[in-house]
Amino acid sequence: MISASEKKFLAGLIIFTGVFTGLVISPAISNDPINIPKLCVLIVCASIIIGLIAAKIGAYWKLLNKKFVILLSLFLLQMLAVLLFSGAPFNQQFYGAFGRNTGFLAYFSLIAVALGASLVANAITLNRIALSLVIMGSVSTVYGLLQTSGNDPVKWNNPYNAVITFLGNPNFASSFLGICGIVTFACLLGSLKNRILSLLLTLQIALILFLTLRSDSQQGVLVLASGIAIVFFVYLSKHKIFSKRAILFPYVALAGTFGTLVFFATLKLGPLADYIYKLSVRQRGFYWRAAREMMLSHPIFGVGLDSYGDWYFAERSANAASLTPLVQSNSAHNVFLDLGAGGGFPLFTINILLSALTLLAIIRIFRRQTEFNWVFAGLLSAWVAYQAQAIISINQLGLGVWGWILMGSLIGFEYLTREAPDNPNEKQSMKRKQIKQSSISVTVGAVTGLVIGSVVAGQVFMADANFRTGLKSQDANKAIAAALAQPEDLNRTLQIASALASNSLIPQANELLDHIIKKNPRSFGAWELKYRITLPNTVEWEKAKSKLKYLNPKAPIA
Numbered sequence: 366m367i368s369a370s371e372k373k374f375l376a377g378l379i380i381f382t383g384v385f386t387g388l389v390i391s392p393a394i395s396n397d398p399i400n401i402p403k404l405c406v407l408i409v410c411a412s413i414i415i416g417l418i419a420a421k422i423g424a425y426w427k428l429l430n431k432k433f434v435i436l437l438s439l440f441l442l443q444m445l446a447v448l449l450f451s452g453a454p455f456n457q458q459f460y461g462a463f464g465r466n467t468g469f470l471a472y473f474s475l476i477a478v479a480l481g482a483s484l485v486a487n488a489i490t491l492n493r494i495a496l497s498l499v500i501m502g503s504v505s506t507v508y509g510l511l512q513t514s515g516n517d518p519v520k521w522n523n524p525y526n527a528v529i530t531f532l533g534n535p536n537f538a539s540s541f542l543g544i545c546g547i548v549t550f551a552c553l554l555g556s557l558k559n560r561i562l563s564l565l566l567t568l569q570i571a572l573i574l575f576l577t578l579r580s581d582s583q584q585g586v587l588v589l590a591s592g593i594a595i596v597f598f599v600y601l602s603k604h605k606i607f608s609k610r611a612i613l614f615p616y617v618a619l620a621g622t623f624g625t626l627v628f629f630a631t632l633k634l635g636p637l638a639d640y641i642y643k644l645s646v647r648q649r650g651f652y653w654r655a656a657r658e659m660m661l662s663h664p665i666f667g668v669g670l671d672s673y674g675d676w677y678f679a680e681r682s683a684n685a686a687s688l689t690p691l692v693q694s695n696s697a698h699n700v701f702l703d704l705g706a707g708g709g710f711p712l713f714t715i716n717i718l719l720s721a722l723t724l725l726a727i728i729r730i731f732r733r734q735t736e737f738n739w740v741f742a743g744l745l746s747a748w749v750a751y752q753a754q755a756i757i758s759i760n761q762l763g764l765g766v767w768g769w770i771l772m773g774s775l776i777g778f779e780y781l782t783r784e785a786p787d788n789p790n791e792k793q794s795m796k797r798k799q800i801k802q803s804s805i806s807v808t809v810g811a812v813t814g815l816v817i818g819s820v821v822a823g824q825v826f827m828a829d830a831n832f833r834t835g836l837k838s839q840d841a842n843k844a845i846a847a848a849l850a851q852p853e854d855l856n857r858t859l860q861i862a863s864a865l866a867s868n869s870l871i872p873q874a875n876e877l878l879d880h881i882i883k884k885n886p887r888s889f890g891a892w893e894l895k896y897r898i899t900l901p902n903t904v905e906w907e908k909a910k911s912k913l914k915y916l917n918p919k920a921p922i923a
Contacts, residue, residue, distance in 0.1 A: 376485035382410035387763040396833035399533035400466045403762040405822035411474035414481040416814025420806040430780040447708045453669020454885045462671040463856035479769040483777030495740045502545025505530045509576040528580035537761045539577040539585020540754045546573035547592030548743035555739025592750035599742040651685035656697035659706040667709035675887040678917035686919035700755035726779035
C-alpha cells in the first residue's frame with residue numbers, strides 16, 4: 366500500500382522537477398548554460414521518480430492508466446530500437462545534439478516524469494501544479510523586465526532579442542510566458558470576488574503580454590491568445606447564464622473565425638497576412654518538408670534521435686537550397702516531425718496517440734464537471750497551447766517538461782477520478798492502515814535513483830564545464846583533452862578543431878576532424894572545415910569536396 370506521505374513526496378518531486386528544470390541556468394560554469402543544466406536536473410529528478418515507483422511497483426500499478434503505460438512503453442522501445450539500428454552516432458542520440466539535448470536520455474526522463482505525474486494526479490496536486498505555473502510566470506516576468514530594460518545581471522552571449530528569460534531564446538521565452546499567462550488568466554476568472562488578488566493577476570497578465578510583444582516573437586502572443594480563448598470558452602460553458610446557446614455559439618463562431626484567419630495568415634493568405642506572415646514561417650516550411658523526406662526515406666528507424674541536422678542539407682528541397690543556401694538547422698521546428706524524422710513513423714505515430722489520449726481525457730473531465738474549475742480550465746488550456754507551440758517550435762527542455770507533466774496529470778486525473786469511493790467506512794479504514802513514514806524499500810529506491818541520476822548527470826555537466834575551462838585556457842592540449850573527454854559531444858570537438866585551425870594548428874585540427882568523421886561520417890561541419898584547411902587539388906581536398914556534394918547535393922560547393 367502507498368502511504369499519503371509517499372504520494373505527497375512524489376507529487377512534490379514532480380512539481381520541483383518542472384519548476385527547477387524551467388528556471389535553472391548556469392552561465393558562470395557551463396559552455397551551454399541553458400540546456401545542459403536543465404537536462405541534468407531532469408535526469409536526477411527522473412531517476413528518483415523511477416526509484417520511488419520501482420520500490421512499490423505493485424501498488425502503483427493499480428493506479429496506472431494501462432493505455433498510457435502501453436503507449437509510453439512503445440515510445441521507449443522504439444527509441445531503443447532507433448538508438449541501436451538507425452546508424453547515427455550513439456552519443457549524439459543518447460545525450461542529444463549540442464544546443465538541444467533532446468536525445469534518448471531526455472525523453473526517457475520525460476517519460477518517467479509523465480508517468481509519475483499520472484500517479485499523483487488528484488485535485489490537490491493539480492492545484493499546486495497550476496499555482497506553480499502562476500508563480501513561475503511571476504519569476505519569469507520579473508527577469509524578463511530586467512532583461513528588456515537592460516539590467517540583466519547575466520552578460521549573455523545572445524544574438525537574439527534581450528527577452529530570453531531562463532530559456533535562452535525569445536521564442537521559447539514568449540511561449541512559456543504565454544502558457545503561464547493562460548493559467549494566470551484562469552486563476553483570475555476563479556478569483557473575481559477577491560479584488561486585490563484579481564488586480565495582481567491582471568497586472569501579471571498585462572506584463573506577460575508586454576514581454577511577449579517586446580520579445581518580437583509571435584509564438585508567445587498566439588499561444589497566450591489561443592489559451593485565453595479556450596479558458597474563456599470553458600468559463601462560459603460552465604456558467605449558469607452564459608452557457609446558453611445564444612451566447613456560447615456566437616463566441617465559438619467568432620473565436621473560430623479569427624483563429625482560421627490567423628492560420629491562413631501564417632500561410633501568407635487572407636487579410637491578416639501582412640501583419641502575421643514572416644519569412645521565418647517560410648523557413649519552417651522548408652524544415653518541415655525536409656523532416657517529411659527523412660521520414661519517407663527512413664520510415665522504420667528514422668535518421669537517428671536528435672540527428673536531423675546531419676540530414677537537413679541532403680533532404681531539403683531545391684527551393685530551400687536556392688533561397689536559403691547557407692541556412693542549416695538541427696531541428697524540424699516541429700516536435701512531432703522532429704520525432705518522426707529522428708525515430709521514423711512509429712515514434713511519430715506513438716507521439717500523436719499520446720496527444721490523442723490526453724485530449725480524450727480532457728473531454729471526459731470536461732463533461733463530468735458541472736461548474737467552472739479554474740485549475741482544470743487553466744491546465745487543459747495550457748496543454749492545448751503547448752501542443753500548438755510544439756507544432757511550430759522545438760522541444761526545449763524547460764518548456765517541454767511542462768508539456769509532459771500536464772499530459773501525465775490530465776490523463777492520470779481522468780483515470781483516478783472515474784469512480785468515487787462508494788463506502789466511506791472503508792475509506793476511513795484504509796486511512797488508518799496507512800503508514801506514516803516511508804518504508805525502507807521506498808527510501809532505498811529514492812536514494813538509488815538519486816545516486817544513479819547524479820552520476821549520469823554529473824558526467825554530462827562536468828564534461829560541458831571542463832570544455833568551457835579548456836576552451837578559455839588558450840592551451841591547445843587542454844582544449845583537445847576537454848573536447849575528447851567522455852561523454853564526448855562531437856560538436857564541441859568540432860568547435861575545438863575550428864579554433865585550432867584559426868590559430869594555424871592545422872595538423873592538430875586535422876587529427877580532430879578525422880576523429881569526428883570516423884564517428885560521424887555525415888558531419889557536414891567537419892567535412893567543410895577539412896575542405897577549407899586542406900591544400901587544393903590534393904587527394905584529401907578532392908575527397909572532402911566530393912563528400913560535401915554528397916551531403917549537400919542541391920547547393921554548389923565554392
